[in-house]
Amino acid sequence: MVQPLPRFQLWIADTHQPRIRRKLVLRTTTKWQPQWSIALLVVAILLTACVAPSAPGDTAAPADETIELTYLNGCFPSSIAVTDAMVAAFNETHPNVNVTVECAQGDYAEGIYARAAAGNLPDVMFSADLFTVPFVENGVLIDLEQFDEVDDSFTFDDVYENILALGQVPGVDGTFMIPASWDSVQMYYNKTLFEESGAPLPQDDWTWDDLIEACKTIQAANETIYCIANGGNDGWDWWAYFIPWIVGYGGQPVSEDFRTSTFSTPESLAGIQAYVDQWTVHEVTIPLGVELPGGRDGCFIGGNCATMFMIPGNMKTYREQITDFEWDVAVAPRHPVNHATGMGTYGYGISKDSQHPQEAWELIKFLASQQGQELILRNYSGMPLLKSMADSPVFDELEPPPSNIRAFIRGGGVGIFPPMGYPSKCGSLYAGLINQTIRTALEEAIREVKTVEQAFVDADAEIQACLDTAE
Missing domain, CATH: 3.40.190.10 (Periplasmic binding protein-like II)
Known part of the structure; x- marks a missing residue:
């Protein structure tokens, strides 16, 4: 991905x-x-x-x-x-x-x-x-x-x-x-940090509420630790992070025919609000604009972030570079309506x-x-x-970490990919007008310049204006 x-x-x-x-x-x-x-x-x-x-x-x-x-x-x-x-x-x-x-x-x-x-x-x-x-x-x-x-x-x-x-x-x-x-994007976690902080270890059936409660326990015991390696200067606007929150609350970013932008439906707004709350209410993520050596990856590898949501390919890097603590993986937590995580x-x-x-x-x-x-x-x-x-004996032959490597198989079943039918003139969730509009709206909401509803009603209007003029 x-x-x-x-x-x-x-x-x-x-x-x-x-x-x-x-x-x-x-x-x-x-x-x-x-x-x-x-x-x-x-x-x-x-x-x-x-x-x-x-x-x-x-x-x-x-x-x-x-x-x-x-x-x-x-x-x-x-x-x-x-x-x-x-x-x-x-x-x-x-x-x-x-x-x-x-x-x-x-x-x-x-x-x-x-x-x-x-x-x-x-x-x-x-x-x-x-x-x-x-x-x-x-x-x-x-x-x-x-x-x-x-x-x-x-x-x-x-x-x-x-x-x-x-x-x-x-x-x-x-x-x-x-x-x-x-x-698919699943959860890497610093097992040592969870244990030393007195927080329960992540399980494959966790909800986001479970993780956020554990995060608060970790951060209460470690003032310099960010629980979730998301924020700073990158990642927070990645579709694979925030679109699953929309889907997880029963929403969709766009209609099936790609003619109507739907970021401001009640379901979509509920998902976006819960995503933004990680910064504005729970404070378990990296504040926007904070410079960290090596970015989000560096934060996790250096032991300064308790969790990192990323694809299986990061296993190789973490095995080679993490030497100061034990780590493992778990299936990305479930949202209230649907269980979804980014896939690519x-x-x-x-x-x-x-x-x-x-x-x-x-x-x-x-x-x-x-x-x-x-x-x-x-x-x-x-x-x-x-x-x-899926049940290959190779899994049992691999040396940990991670011990729970099959989490990537179990979690892959709930993977979603980005909508890829937008008119080319409007861009996509990766680039162009749509990408920039959503990035702006998310930043306004996280920095509390606008409410989530204000930011995404405005974003929908801008995206819709493009969709209405696309052939």
């Missing part, structure tokens, strides 16, 4: 894997906006129209021919580990293929659109839930189901539907991304410009294989997205 992507850090891999070639791609950093250049779009569309995709199964090169396969990665810790495992397995069965992995830099989406316009996208490219709709609408990715249909060794049927949907677009046939992991993921697709789509398919399908998912799980880089692995 992917939050809006971080600015990627420069990274050069270890040299002990000679068959994986890597290089850095440097780009000017600009803020991604969905309203990219019309000229750029026109060029990209024309180029897409002029290049007919090769038929699956007909493009594999002879076994004695050396193939250069290009691969653009996001290069954050879990994606690096997943890529290394995927390419290593691929090399064992495809010794004639050299895979060159590039690490993206700067604004990822803008870089992709520029390369799409120039016709030089890589064979395999990193994607994520926030990119699926715009990348598909602009012809960047090709449909992977055409490969699945003729590949007897592979099937999408075993993948959890709610995570596979993040590689699909409502109203468009096809699947355009193979997810890397069944990523990153993954990989095949670009419209791929010169070797069959080989690209052979590479990325490893992600959704049992071998691939077992490797990801054993590396603590993600959670199996195959339904057949």
Whole structure:
């Protein structure tokens, strides 16, 4: 699950894997906006129209021919580990293929659109839930189901539907991304801090009221501790945090046809109010604007935040960096009406410009294989997205922490993903007018500049004005 992507850090891999070639791609950093250049779009569309995709199964090169396969990665810790495992397995069965992995830099989406316009996208490219709709609408990715249909060794049927949907677009046939992991936001917690403070340890059946009461116990015993690692300068406006509160109180952010913004319905307002109360009433979160070394992650890793709500991929980092206390995970707490938590993921697709789509398919399908998912799980880089692995013995073979690793499986069943049918001119929960409008309303409510109702009645009006003029 992917939050809006971080600015990627420069990274050069270890040299002990000679068959994986890597290089850095440097780009000017600009803020991604969905309203990219019309000229750029026109060029990209024309180029897409002029290049007919090769038929699956007909493009594999002879076994004695050396193939250069290009691969653009996001290069954050879990994606690096997943890529290394995927390419290593691929090399064992495809010794004639050299895979060159590039690490993206700067604004990822803008870089992709520029390369799409120039016709030089890589064979395999990193994607994520926030990119699926715009990348598909602009012809960047090709449909992977055409490969699945003729590949007897592979099937999408075993993948959890709610995570596979993040590689699909409502109203468009096809699947355009193979997810890397069944990523849902669950609760990491500092077990040592809970115990030493006299607070009960989190359970998978907790409600948010249970957690908030425990938080008050922890903060009463530790004046410098923030209980929930949310706030400061990032995270508090992430859809995966606040939209589940709306759904959890029986609301929805938008109507099913995406014609009516519904942040100000009674149910939605109740959920938003309860979310905002974490700052204004209970004071169990990080005040907005507080600078913390390493942000929310740093707060949890450093022992200054008692809980952190994040995806399974953080397990690897926490195992490597947390040495001063015991930690574990639990299912995200339940809201009064519905049990919901954010879900999203990153993954990989095949670009419209791929010169070797069959080989690209052979590479990325490893992600959704049992071998691939077992490797990801054993590396603590993600959670199996195959339904057949829900009771895999691998879980029992893993060394803690976390001891309660199956919380990610249990909690994944209540995962929700962001509404992805907004008109492009209005943006989305990730970017553009909608993102900025909701961020402003949340900040006004948390800082108590406006009441929750005032802030979100105004937000609805602004979003609705855009929806009313969208085609």
